[in-house]
Amino acid sequence: MAVAPSLPRIAILGAGSMGGAILHGVAASGLSAGITATNRSAESARTLDGIGGVTSIALAETPNGNIEAVSAAGIVLVGVKPVMVPDLLREIAPHLAPGAVVVSLAAGVTIATFESILAPGTPVVRAMPNTPALVGKALTGLAAGSSVTADDLAAVHALFATCGAVIEVPEEQIDALSTISGSGPAYVFLLVEELTKAARGKGFDEAQARLMAEQTFIGAAALLEASGEDPAELRRRVTSPKGTTERAVAVLQAARLDELFAEATDAALARARELAAGG
Numbered sequence: 001m002a003v004a005p006s007l008p009r010i011a012i013l014g015a016g017s018m019g020g021a022i023l024h025g026v027a028a029s030g031l032s033a034g035i036t037a038t039n040r041s042a043e044s045a046r047t048l049d050g051i052g053g054v055t056s057i058a059l060a061e062t063p064n065g066n067i068e069a070v071s072a073a074g075i076v077l078v079g080v081k082p083v084m085v086p087d088l089l090r091e092i093a094p095h096l097a098p099g100a101v102v103v104s105l106a107a108g109v110t111i112a113t114f115e116s117i118l119a120p121g122t123p124v125v126r127a128m129p130n131t132p133a134l135v136g137k138a139l140t141g142l143a144a145g146s147s148v149t150a151d152d153l154a155a156v157h158a159l160f161a162t163c164g165a166v167i168e169v170p171e172e173q174i175d176a177l178s179t180i181s182g183s184g185p186a187y188v189f190l191l192v193e194e195l196t197k198a199a200r201g202k203g204f205d206e207a208q209a210r211l212m213a214e215q216t217f218i219g220a221a222a223l224l225e226a227s228g229e230d231p232a233e234l235r236r237r238v239t240s241p242k243g244t245t246e247r248a249v250a251v252l253q254a255a256r257l258d259e260l261f262a263e264a265t266d267a268a269l270a271r272a273r274e275l276a277a278g279g
Helices: 017-029 042-046 065-070 082-095 111-117 131-135 150-161 171-182 184-201 206-227 231-238 244-254 257-276
Strands: 010-013 035-039 054-058 075-078 101-104 124-128 138-144 164-168
Touching: 010 017, 010 065, 017 035, 017 131, 017 150, 035 042, 035 065, 042 054, 054 065, 065 082, 075 082, 075 150, 082 111, 101 111, 101 150, 111 124, 124 150, 124 171, 131 138, 138 150, 138 171, 150 164, 171 184, 171 257, 184 206, 206 231
Parallel strands: 010 035, 010 075, 035 054, 075 101, 101 124, 138 164
Antiparallel strands: 124 138
């Protein structure tokens, strides 16, 4: 006998790269009673055709598609560009199903902005996923608004758990979280780039250099996940006393990586606050 879905019907308004990644995770899980996704163009909408349990709407062909999507949804994900959020909220506010939870994927848009436009008492959750959602390895931060119940938050948590790990934080920590997990994949990709360059400088061709650098990061991440060990302990195990790795790590530590990462994430946090203030 089939197991009943544990999530209500879901609407994803703006199912682009991030919204689309979450859609794939939820659809693959089989936990939802169904998903309706909207995109502006027919071309974008067609990319979601054929996914089980998903109804894909092109707003270019169905102008009231957002209203159709939310009218029967228990959870509504808002994935449009931040500048488009207020107009979208005004469009859907009169048509939300009773008790529907509205989830923001829009960076820099506060819960207060959502609550000021939606009807009083509408549950609002602010979510900050990252791009590894595309491969089911996201880290998503969730912050609950003033009208969110424990059951509301549990449902949203379960939704994002279909595409990775989830942590719940106060809203004042969401921007700080974005500087670690949100921007973090870019830091890792930059390190892979630079290690690839170092390999090329030592005589390896492009294909060899990329394989060496990329597989080293992939393997190290897999080992970290599988072992459950503290990364400092795993580093120590690779670093033999008076060996080659110890000499290399000493150079990196002399460059004050701790201060560099603190400075970089502080800069990202400052920019996040500028964006939230409309700068």
